[in-house]
């Protein structure tokens with residue numbers, strides 16, 4: 001099993017670390033870095049190496065996962081460049097494309113971008129991956145690594161911003177629907193805890209019907225909309241209030257924002 005370093009053990013880096021360990025990576029194969037290493041105590045306690053020395057961590061690893069904020073990326077890449085040979089480099093950083101990453105490491109042939117979402121922590125991520133690597137062994141290794149953390153799709157690098165919106169921001173969009181359903185649920189009689197359970201499990205069930213049966217959402221909707229019935233009455237009211245339009249416009253607004261970063 002290859003040694004992995006996660007540079008930037010924040011929200012995403014920690015979620016990936018949890019997912020990797022849960023999927024069987026021995027903790028001693030993993031190093032996590034950040035400046036305030038006291039925040040990584042829980043990983044240290046289970047045998048993960050923790051350090052604030054990025055260069056040292058990179059030199060000892062075969063896979064490097066970059067999980068830092070975009071504005072920190074250039075400084076960190078310059079810091080580690082002397083320790084990079086042909087390790088597999090996977091960047092999760094929003095807005096920095098393969099071409100730019102490659103310019104830091106011109107000789108490296110294994111540069112990847114991965115756009116997971118925070119469901120990596122429970123191995124339910126939707127991760128989009130892009131690369132210019134032609135090394136099938138490396139490509140399959142990276143795919144398998146993220147397949148252990150959920151679902152994986154290979155996409156063109158030019159679609160990475162769209163993947164960020166639909167999959168990474170998408171977690172927040174889906175959760176806001178869940179919260180709204182809870183608010184409605186409370187108004188029609190449920191306690192907050194029970195409304196949460198019903199709304200979240202219903203969302204999970206609806207998603208599973210689409211994923212497992214491969215059906216278009218509208219064909220599943222047809223199954224629950226009786227003519228002049230309760231569901232179509234509620235659904236049409238939601239549409240009159242702009243449900244689908246609000247979601248599409250929100251996605252387009254996020255896309256516009258990310259393109260202008």
Ligand SMILES: NC(=O)c1ccc[n+]([C@@H]2O[C@H](COP(=O)([O-])OP(=O)(O)OC[C@H]3O[C@@H](n4cnc5c(N)ncnc54)[C@H](OP(=O)(O)O)[C@@H]3O)[C@@H](O)[C@H]2O)c1
Nearest residue numbers: 008009010011012034035036067068069070092093094168
């Ligand atoms: N969160 C998501 O759902 C998600 C999804 C897909 C992609 N992304 C991308 O993933 C990246 C990280 O996002 P995040 O939400 O995890 O941010 P975050 O929680 O702020 O984590 C970034 C981490 O980087 C560490 N860091 C800063 N400077 C460092 C340095 N010089 N060396 C090592 N570590 C350093 C920070 O810790 P210290 O301050 O202690 O150093 C912090 O814990 C971003 O580029 C984001 O766009 C996020």
